[in-house]
Amino acid sequence: MIEQLLNRQVILDALKDIKKYLDPNHDTGRRGDEALPPEANDLSDTDYTQAYSDVQTALDNELRESTGQIGFDSTDGRRGQQAVLDDVSFFSRDPIVSIVQSALEQYYEEQAVDQLEETDGGDGRRGGDAAVLTGKRIKGLDESVGPDGRRLLKPFEITDPGWVSCLVAMGIRKLKDRHPFNPEIATPVEIPDKNRMIFFGDWASGIPRAQLIADQIRKYIDGNDGPVEHVVHLGDTYYSGWPNEFEKRFLDCWPVATNEADKIGSWSVNGNHDMYSGGEGFFKTLLSDPRFGWHEKSSLFKLENKHWRILGLDTAYKDHDLESPQDEWIAEEAHKAKEKGQKLMLLSHHQLFSTYESDGEALKAKLAPLLEQELIHTWFWGHEHRCVVYKPHQGVRYARCIGHAGVPVYVTTKTPEPGKAPYAYHYTEDKIVRGLEKYAVFGFCVLDCDGPEISVRYLNEFGNEHYREIIS
Secondary structure, three states: OEEEHHOOHHHHHHHHHHHHHHHOOOOOOOOOOOOHHHHHHHHHHHHHHHHHHHHHHHHHHOOOOOOOOOOOOOOHHHHHHHOHHHHHHOOOOOOOHHHHHHHHHHHHHOHHHHEEEEOOOOOOOOOOOHHHHOEEEEEEOOEEEEOOOEEEOOOOOOOOOOHHHHHHHHHHHHHHHOOOOOOOOOOOEEEOOOOEEEEOOOOEOHHHHHHHHHHHHHHHHOOOOOOOOOEOOOEEEEEOOOOHEEEEEEHHOOOOOOHHOOOOOOOOOOOOOHHHHHHHHHHHHHOOOOOHHHOOOOOOHHHHHEEEEEEEOOOOOOOOOOOOOOHHHHHHHHHHHHHHOOOOEOOOOOOOOOOOOOOOHHHHHHOOHHOOOOOOEEEEOOOOEEEEEEEEEOOEEEEEEEOOOOOEEOOOOOOOOOOOEEEEEEOOOEEEEEOEEEEEEEHHHHHHOOOOOEEEEEEOOOEEEEEEEEOO
16 A cells, blocks of 8 residues: 555545546546556446546545544644544545545556655564555655644645546446345355364455564464464455455465465455445455355355354445345354354454444344344454454344454544443554554454364464453
């Protein structure tokens, strides 16, 4: 990722440039321009008109309120100074804004690579600023620090707005023309009663620290204390799940090697950022990789042994919801698990509930009978870029958020609002300090299953264990 494209003001400036270029009343000369990307040949006037409307709406919404990460407040209040996450880690929740970030990134990496430079810290694994954020930046787009400690960048202008705008129009067309949902479930996979799995979420940003997570996971794959059976990602490839982003930020960094495809199960649930491309990158690029052949081109899967029935859900095709027939499938599997004396574990991108963000009301409504009967024993999810171990809540005995593997956020110790989900543990004791900014440390989970019990180790990007529990 490129440092300045993680700055909200830069993206606001870009939205304004793109809107101006796409304006049907503005003579841009876009037709027949040989400098445009090949994708422009397939774009119609209707595509450009739709893109103009969507960009305008996204810009208006963004000017009213940030669509960046929520719940990560300033980390230092000294002398009125503040650190604002949108200045350095702007990951938008708006699909159009995310598409703009994807298009800008592709432009610089393909058409304007000479305008990029490495930041201090090289690949980010030896320290320096790149160890916190990323290792690339646009030359000459210098920043200063305002009196309140905020980063200030000089106004940003796209060097070639036509090229970028065509990619944005193409991305918006794919967003609206989504890949068909596959209602078939991948063939169930039998797992040993004693086995090891690794879970992590919101990882595929491609930044050096996310690659550190893959390096740490690889140590457990190569370790001598037990074989890893399955590695599961809980969704989101940034910014928009475009095929090239899946290639560079996911598949090129995935900790399972291609020659291990038949030995180690590779899985990924679908995330909201994965669907910002209409699911093209997820369903076509990721699920075509031989390591993910276990999916059989489906976003739904099941792992099972004598004691556990584990279901991988798709809560992103229908955002923070369940595309049919998932609710019927989950109910059927839950009752079968009860009959066989198994414990049901769900894996998803979105949360059922949260201490800091909104609850999954659609999920709650569709799974209400199962929750009321306490048939969902364990649930791991991502989406929020935190590591939170919840107390039993809403009928789920073990609910865990592990969305902290690849997106930089500030450490937060905010007191939960009354009535919000109670937690037993929130990983905040470790941090990376950069001036006023105190960044949370990334992490993942290693699950060692032994019959009806699962020992879960929570490890960070440096390989240190910070929490352990038994799920039984």
